[in-house]
Amino acid sequence: MRLEITNMDHMGNGIGKKDNKIVFVPKTITGDICEVDIFKNNKRYDIGRVKKILEKSNLRNDVKCKYYDICGGCNISNLNYENQLLFKVNKVKNVFKKYLDSEIEPRVIGSKKQYNYRNKITYHYDQKFGLVSIDNKVIDIDDCLLVSEKVNQLYHAIKNEDLKNVKLIAVRECDNGLILNILGKMDVNKLCDKCISIYMNGKCVFFKEDGYIYIENIKYIVSPESFFQVNTSNISNLYDEIVRYGEFTKNDSVIDLYSGVGSISLYIAKYVKSVLGIEIILDAVKDAQVNAKINNIDNAKFICGDVAKLVDENTLGDILIVDPPRTGLDKHTIEVINDKKINKVIYVSCDVMTLVRDIKLLNNYNLKNISVIDMFPQTHHVETVCLLETK
Numbered sequence: 001m002r003l004e005i006t007n008m009d010h011m012g013n014g015i016g017k018k019d020n021k022i023v024f025v026p027k028t029i030t031g032d033i034c035e036v037d038i039f040k041n042n043k044r045y046d047i048g049r050v051k052k053i054l055e056k057s058n059l060r061n062d063v064k065c066k067y068y069d070i071c072g073g074c075n076i077s078n079l080n081y082e083n084q085l086l087f088k089v090n091k092v093k094n095v096f097k098k099y100l101d102s103e104i105e106p107r108v109i110g111s112k113k114q115y116n117y118r119n120k121i122t123y124h125y126d127q128k129f130g131l132v133s134i135d136n137k138v139i140d141i142d143d144c145l146l147v148s149e150k151v152n153q154l155y156h157a158i159k160n161e162d163l164k165n166v167k168l169i170a171v172r173e174c175d176n177g178l179i180l181n182i183l184g185k186m187d188v189n190k191l192c193d194k195c196i197s198i199y200m201n202g203k204c205v206f207f208k209e210d211g212y213i214y215i216e217n218i219k220y221i222v223s224p225e226s227f228f229q230v231n232t233s234n235i236s237n238l239y240d241e242i243v244r245y246g247e248f249t250k251n252d253s254v255i256d257l258y259s260g261v262g263s264i265s266l267y268i269a270k271y272v273k274s275v276l277g278i279e280i281i282l283d284a285v286k287d288a289q290v291n292a293k294i295n296n297i298d299n300a301k302f303i304c305g306d307v308a309k310l311v312d313e314n315t316l317g318d319i320l321i322v323d324p325p326r327t328g329l330d331k332h333t334i335e336v337i338n339d340k341k342i343n344k345v346i347y348v349s350c351d352v353m354t355l356v357r358d359i360k361l362l363n364n365y366n367l368k369n370i371s372v373i374d375m376f377p378q379t380h381h382v383e384t385v386c387l388l389e390t391k
């Protein structure tokens with residue numbers, strides 16, 4: 001059937017209407033007119049598959065990746081970059097309107113790099129070695145456009161090895177080289193000259209040096225299991241937004257919940273009296289402590305533990321920064337933040353749905369400002385920084 005795509009959902013799928021019923025069509029964008037097959041019928045909506053694009057939307061981009069149709073990764077690379085940003089802002093605006101009845105006008109900051117930006121990629125092995133497709137199958141690729149040439153070359157070198165006992169391999173690109181983190185068993189001898197360290201099932205099996213990444217003039221050592229923002233090129237833009245909203249002074253004691261390797265704490269340390277980070281992964285906490293030391297920062301401290309268990313009235317300072325995983329904040333943490341009525345809460349989020357859920361629950365605070373920082377070009381994922389102030 002012929003269908004005009006008039007909108008897009010928050011996952012980046014096109015939306016059209018046939019006989020008053022909504023049809024979701026993956027890989028189409030607003031303005032496309034397509035020939036569509038319906039392959040799933042639901043009571044309130046259908047899901048279609050594009051057979052042919054009859055008229056291309058003028059928002060459309062020529063997709064660069066030859067695996068676009070099978071790999072779910074760069075799902076909005078069919079939009080030109082300007083419209084990718086517009087899609088992300090509209091997604092955030094729509095979610096805030098729908099769930100909070102709040103009209104917002106976010107500030108938008110694009111990514112410095114739009115390709116080759118990922119410092120981490122995870123390959124899987126299941127008869128083939130590569131990325132996981134939309135249908136949850138491993139696909140063999142030549143290159144991934146989101147990582148650097150160096151990472152693609154290592155991927156080819158790994159493919160030449162016997163991988164039958166491997167489940168997955170994560171590669172992290174640091175400023176000084178590549179780190180391999182393998183789940184499973186394989187001979188790594190031929191890979192050592194291409195890496196700075198190799199880990200297998202949590203154990204270090206080859207070590208030349210620790211991996212580090214500089215953000216502005218701060219050096220971050222990042223262990224294989226520690227979280228680090230994946231788009232190195234745009235991290236300073238994200239953290240500068242936190243600094244802008246914080247308007248920090250040398251009198252401020254700041255708490256940084258979900259602090260990872262101390263990335264935010266150490267970035268803001270020079271503006272504040274003190275900062276305390278809380279993080280659950282021990283290796284990340286150790287990295288944070290080393291990172292404070294090697295950068296000569298003595299007003300940042302880190303403790304290891306579950307925020308849900310550690311957070312109480314005494315662990316909340318003058319300004320609070322939270323950067324939780326996708327699941328957002330737990331109930332107890334929300335209660336404590338509400339009770340404490342902190343002047344400023346800066347909420348960094350990679351999931352707009354849990355963000356609005358939490359903002360609704362943080363009912364002693366008003367949303368003052370919000371920014372969308374594009375950390376994930378070519379994908380529908382959105383990173384936001386919100387400023388909340390006590391009522």
Ligand SMILES: C[S@@+](CC[C@H](N)C(=O)[O-])C[C@H]1O[C@@H](n2cnc3c(N)ncnc32)[C@H](O)[C@@H]1O
Nearest residue numbers: 227258259260263279280281306307323324325
């Ligand atoms: C989105 S990352 C943010 C890390 C850091 N702020 C950054 O910018 O690199 C979330 C972090 O929360 C940590 N985490 C997850 N659940 C946690 C919990 N219940 N308590 C403390 N930390 C947790 C993860 O290990 C991860 O380092």
